Amino acid sequence: MAKITQRRISREEVAEHCDYASCWIVLHNDVLDVTEFLEKHPGSMELLLEYAGSDATQVFEDCGHSMQARMLADKYKIGTLPDEQQPDQPGSQFVAYAKKLVQLISA
Numbered sequence: 146m147a148k149i150t151q152r153r154i155s156r157e158e159v160a161e162h163c164d165y166a167s168c169w170i171v172l173h174n175d176v177l178d179v180t181e182f183l184e185k186h187p188g189s190m191e192l193l194l195e196y197a198g199s200d201a202t203q204v205f206e207d208c209g210h211s212m213q214a215r216m217l218a219d220k221y222k223i224g225t226l227p228d229e230q231q232p233d234q235p236g237s238q239f240v241a242y243a244k245k246l247v248q249l250i251s252a
């Protein structure tokens with residue numbers, strides 16, 4: 146279930162959360178606080194920490210994460226990038242649509 150209390154978080158603020166104590170990453174314009182997820186990540190904590198405080202969209206897609214992984218990522222969302230910091234992302238509309246479908250099917 147999406148949180149209603151989402152806020153705009155700049156890339157500069159994300160960059161301040163770049164270690165084990167507080168680890169935020171950007172994924173498809175969403176800002177995620179993955180601190181609690183670090184030790185649970187099947188692809189290792191070290192890999193996630195490499196991208197702490199930065200944009201992990203490209204590498205996340207390159208690893209071919211499942212739809213389940215995408216739904217899981219949503220749970221760690223704490224906000225979105227301001228409009229002027231959101232790059233055009235071909236395919237992101239498809240991802241949003243696919244997530245909606247999965248939510249409907251599993252409701």
Ligand code: HEM
Nearest residue numbers: 179187188192193196201204205208210211213214217218
């Ligand atoms: C919130 C962000 C992330 C979530 C929720 C997440 C979740 C997952 C999950 C559930 C898997 C198991 C396979 C699958 O279902 O796709 C996985 C595997 C993996 N993840 Fe992530 N991941 C995240 C970010 C990242 C990032 C940023 C990287 C790379 C820097 C990464 C690299 C990998 C790799 C390499 C595997 C494969 C592990 C293996 O098969 O041995 N992940 N991830």
